[in-house]
Amino acid sequence: MGRMKDGSAREYRMTARAQAAERTGERIIDAMLGLYADVPYDQIRLDDVASGAEVTVQTVIRRFGTKHGLLAATVERELAALAADRAAAVGESPEETVSSLVRYYENHGALILKLYAEAGQAPGVPELAARSRSYHVEWCKTAFGTHLASGQDRTTRGRRLAQVVAICDATTWRILRFDGGLSARQAETAILEMLLPVLGRE
Template sequence: MKSKPVRQYRMTARAEAAEQTGERILDAMLRRYAETPYDQVRLEDVAADAGVTPQTVFRRFGSKPGLLVATVEREQAALARDRAAAMGESPQDTVRSLVRFYEHHGALILKLYAEAHQAPGVPELAARGRRYHVGWCREAFADGLEPGLDEATRARRLAQVVAVCDATTWRVLRVDGGLSPEQTEEAVLELLLPLLSASARG
């Protein structure tokens, strides 16, 4: 009869192996999704990239939409941590960090928004991401949104800040406009600072 510590060790090892397999599958899906339109992503290719069988993918995630949902949920948690870290001591610091964030993640975020309707469960996650962005803007620039403003004006100011700091604005400036990251940062600040109180502009 095996001792309890041995059984526990084997159970722990199996659980860790299963978790690592799941992470490999999610990593493979993320790479495929970043490079390929969603409707052209094949689970067989994801499985091959992860070094597992398609049956393993189906058993773990149920379907291609289920796999994308799991991937997006994991990435949203990581992105939220990165966005939280982008809040700086000044608007200039915050915008610098935000542009750096979009340099790494902006294209994938915009792709998700554009293709969300193709997979059940993903539109809700995209909406959650938009709500997070609004909350982040409200918190990141709270000191700059004049406390003395009337409710309607304050709501309009926040909506403007949300638009200026959106990934779409980054794309228009950086990709469509051909600006460098430094020029994009400067352009965002030129749009943002007039919306903030004088004391917050630095």
């Protein structure tokens, strides 16, 4: 009986330690994400990450190895969360989907574009960025493929899907919002004005 109690106690302590380590890892990633959103990657210091997470630099290194490893872990976690948000953006109609997509970019677009721009600075991150781009293509097929005009040959359909991918890209959102000075609502309207004719709708 005593051995069973001792075993249960050890298991509880091991579980508690694992949960504490997991929370520490999440705090470190949160601190890295907070810095990455505002600071060029090459200017981020592990000292600042550790300070933001309220841990030592040694703890950061022990958990993630290097700054590159930490960035890769941060990007991987965020891309998984963003994919879930993106999947939820598919609506019943193109109008609903574009409205959700613009809201998604309003929340995450700047971070996505920064990731693409700086992906080459850390090993492992270019592959994650490429995976994100592939996900965007597949999302566009899922969100709008059924709305494309029927009876198109393969070449035409492929061209139309490529147009959809470009119209719905985060770069297009940025151009409309910041280069063009449009409001989020105006950007939504502009995207629909480009997208609906491609889908064969007025």
